[in-house]
Amino acid sequence: MGEEVKIDDGVAEWEMGLPSLDDLTPLSQSLIPAELASAFKISPEPTRTTLDVNRASQSTLSSLRGGAAHSSATGSNFKPFSGHVDDHVMADAEPEEGSDPKKSRRMDPVDDLAIDNCADDQSTAAANKTLKRPRLVWTPTLHKRFVEVVAHLGLKNAVPKTIMQLMNVEGLTRENVASHLQKYRLYVKRMQGLSNEGPSPSDHLFASTPVPPQSFNESLSGGPSHGNGIANGSHSTVGNGSSGTNHVGMQIPMPYPPPPQIMPMHMMGMATHGHGFHGYEAAHTHTHHYQQQYSSMMQQPRDWSGNKYNGYPHHVTQNNNKC
């Protein structure tokens, strides 16, 4: 525990860790020696020819192609992810089997996303269940999406589950969102208390987030809203491009796309021992670089086809997670 590991894209990197062909046991070769099999009364596996192996490979490949799309739990309004690029960073945690089950119980969804395309058998799925959910790091891109969804909903309707659904980020849990929302609300509250003074340097991620206007924040101190929240039209208050930071009361109306246009995101980036944004900052050395970059990112015209989400910081690389 404690060491930083980043899984960047890199098929090459994945491949680097793979055994060479010489190291692999041919699939056509039985894994259990005959003596061992008889000793344990295991009926010997049928001998496989190369042809059998090839046939099996073809079968696997075709099933993967055919079944690549998986449906989203949020229904037909939300497109499932089919890609693999993401800048979400997860701080990995050690598996720690046998530790507090409460701590491992939430690990599954992210594990699904982390090895989403690989979970092709029950043993893998079962193994995933024993793994601890990696620590989610809210990258600027992820946070941006969060803010956009919250802006769309209005803080009144922005409850974790709804946000999670609208964000449509695979592996993102309600708890993740709730936690981030909690922090975000604190930030908003503080900002509105400070009025126009702007975010404090310690706000890091939020510092580059436009302070929502009062209308956005109308029920900040109210209780939980169990409203539907989703289909309430189009008001959005995401930052404008003039100052980089919206002040209270500045409201830039921006049509928010209906849910079907919200492109799903992936959360494949992993890192261990998360220290929040340190993973990000590590690549940018100074926080203000990060802020600048994120601010400019926030100012980009948004392309709801999802293409604009390529403004990823480059330490966050694509993760072509190969099986």
Next chain:
DNA sequence: TACTCAATAT
């Protein structure tokens, strides 16, 4: 069941 808040862990 889901939400918020506070405590705790990393």
Next chain:
DNA sequence: GATATTGAGT
């Protein structure tokens, strides 16, 4: 110290 996760209360 900053951030995410977990647990308790509602």
